[in-house]
Amino acid sequence: MKLSVALLALLAGPLAAQSARARLEGRLPSAAIPAVDSLVQLAFQEGLPTEPLIQKALEGGAKQVTGPRIVAAVQVSLAQLRDARALLARAGDRPPPLPSEVTTVAWALRRGLPAPVVERVVAALPHAPRAAAMHAIADLVAHHFDPDSAAGLIIDAVHHGLQRERLLDVSTAALHELQRGHTQAEAIGLVRQALPNVPGPPKPTRGTVAGARRPGAAASP
Amino acid sequence: MNTIDPRIHQALDGELPLEGVPAELRPVVRRIAAAADLLAAVGPAVSLESRVMAEIRRPAPSRSRRLTRWLASPHAITFRIRPAWSLALATAAAVLMLFVARGGGPELSEHEGLAQFVGRFPDAQSVHVVGSFNDWRPRSLPLEDQNHDGVWRTTVVLPAGIYEYMFVVDGERWVPDHLAERLVADEFGRENSVVIVRPVRR
Numbered sequence: 001m002k003l004s005v006a007l008l009a010l011l012a013g014p015l016a017a018q019s020a021r022a023r024l025e026g027r028l029p030s031a032a033i034p035a036v037d038s039l040v041q042l043a044f045q046e047g048l049p050t051e052p053l054i055q056k057a058l059e060g061g062a063k064q065v066t067g068p069r070i071v072a073a074v075q076v077s078l079a080q081l082r083d084a085r086a087l088l089a090r091a092g093d094r095p096p097p098l099p100s101e102v103t104t105v106a107w108a109l110r111r112g113l114p115a116p117v118v119e120r121v122v123a124a125l126p127h128a129p130r131a132a133a134m135h136a137i138a139d140l141v142a143h144h145f146d147p148d149s150a151a152g153l154i155i156d157a158v159h160h161g162l163q164r165e166r167l168l169d170v171s172t173a174a175l176h177e178l179q180r181g182h183t184q185a186e187a188i189g190l191v192r193q194a195l196p197n198v199p200g201p202p203k204p205t206r207g208t209v210a211g212a213r214r215p216g217a218a219a220s221p
Numbered sequence: 222m223n224t225i226d227p228r229i230h231q232a233l234d235g236e237l238p239l240e241g242v243p244a245e246l247r248p249v250v251r252r253i254a255a256a257a258d259l260l261a262a263v264g265p266a267v268s269l270e271s272r273v274m275a276e277i278r279r280p281a282p283s284r285s286r287r288l289t290r291w292l293a294s295p296h297a298i299t300f301r302i303r304p305a306w307s308l309a310l311a312t313a314a315a316v317l318m319l320f321v322a323r324g325g326g327p328e329l330s331e332h333e334g335l336a337q338f339v340g341r342f343p344d345a346q347s348v349h350v351v352g353s354f355n356d357w358r359p360r361s362l363p364l365e366d367q368n369h370d371g372v373w374r375t376t377v378v379l380p381a382g383i384y385e386y387m388f389v390v391d392g393e394r395w396v397p398d399h400l401a402e403r404l405v406a407d408e409f410g411r412e413n414s415v416v417i418v419r420p421v422r423r
Binding site: 023055056058060061062063065069072073076077107110111131138139165168201203209211212213 | 335351353354356357358359361362378379381383385395402403405407411417419420
C-alpha cells in the first residue's frame with residue numbers, strides 16, 4: 001500500500017507536467033514553454049492549482065504576446081496564488097487549502113478587494129464556497145461601495161440563508177438601488193432590510209436555450 | 222293495363238260522330254274532350270327539356286364556392302385503424318409534443334448555465350469570443366450577425382463558473398466586451414471581461 005502511494009506520488013508530478021506541456025505545444029512561442037512548464041511544475045509541487053497558470057500562458061499565446069512577457073505573467077499569477085494561500089492560512093482555513101478556494105481568493109485580490117476584507121469574508125464563511133460571495137463584494141466595490149460595508153452585507157445575506165449564486169443577486173439588488181438614486185449607504189441599508197428576499201435572475205427564454213451551443217473545448221478556470 | 226275502346230279513339234279523332242258511339246261510352250268521350258280543351262286553354266307548359274337545358278347553360282360555381290359548399294354540407298366520415306397503429310400514432314404525437322415543449326436546443330445539466338455574448342461591430346467581417354472556457358482558441362467560437370445590423374451575438378452552454386474572455390474582431394483585433402459588468406487586468410496591458418455563468422433555473 002505504502003509502495004503504491006509512493007509510486008503514485010513519484011508519477012503524479014511528471015504526469016501533470018507532461019499534460020501541461022502537451023497543452024502548451026504550438027500555442028505559445030516554443031522558447032517560453034520550458035519556463036512556463038517549470039512554473040507549472042513548481043505550483044504543482046507546492047500544492048497550488050495549476051490551471052490558472054496554464055490558462056494565463058494560453059491567453060498570452062493567443063494574444064501573440066512575446067515569450068518573456070508570457071513567462072512574466074505566469075510568474076505574477078503564481079505569486080497571486082501563493083498570496084491567496086497565505087491569506088487563507090491567516091484567516092484560519094485548515095491546511096491544505098482547496099485549490100478552488102485558492103483560485104477564488106486570488107481572483108478576489110485581482111479584482112481589487114483589500115486583503116483584510118478578503119480575510120474577513122474567509123473567516124466569516126469557513127465552510128461555504130466563497131467564490132460568489134467574493135465576486136458579489138467585488139462587484140459592489142467596483143461601484144464605489146465601502147469594502148467593509150459591502151462585505152458586511154454579503155455576510156449578513158449568508159446568515160439569512162442565501163448561498164452561492166444567490167449572493168450575486170444581493171449585490172445586483174444593491175446596484176439597482178444605486179441606479180434608483182440612492183446613495184451607496186442607503187442602498188446597502190435597503191437591501192439589508194429586505195434580506196433574504198432579493199429578486200433572482202430572469203429565467204432564460206425558450207428561444208435562448210434553443211439557440212445555445214457548446215464550445216468545442218471548455219475548461220473551467 | 223286497361224285498353225281504351227277503339228271507338229273512343231275514333232270519336233276523339235273525329236272519325237266517328239258522337240252519335241255513333243254507344244250510349245255508355247259517350248260520357249267518357251265527353252270527359253276526355255273537356256280535359257283536352259282545358260289543357261289547350263292553359264297554354265304550352267315549360268317542358269322538362271327546356272328546364273334541363275337552362276340548368277346546363279348556367280355557369281358552373283367557382284372552385285372556392287364548391288369547396289365552401291362541400292365544407293358546409295354534412296359528410297359521413299368513417300375512420301378505421303388497427304389498435305397497434307393507433308398506439309404508434311399516440312406515441313409519435315407524445316414525442317412531438319415533448320420536443321416542442323423543450324423547444325429543441327441542448328439539454329442542460331444542473332451544473333451548466335448559459336452565457337450570452339453580444340457586441341456591436343458594424344464593419345466587422347467576423348467576430349469570435351475567446352476565453353478561458355475554450356482554452357483561448359481564437360477561432361473556435363464565432364458570433365453571428367444574423368440581421369446584418371452590426372450586432373454580433375451567440376449563446377453558449379458552459380459549466381457554471383467564472384470565465385475571462387475577449388472578442389476577436391476580423392481575426393486580429395482584441396476587444397473587451399464593453400457590456401460586461403466585470404473587467405480584470407490581463408497582465409498583458411489590457412483588460413479581460415469577466416462572465417459568471419450560473420446554473421440555469423428550472
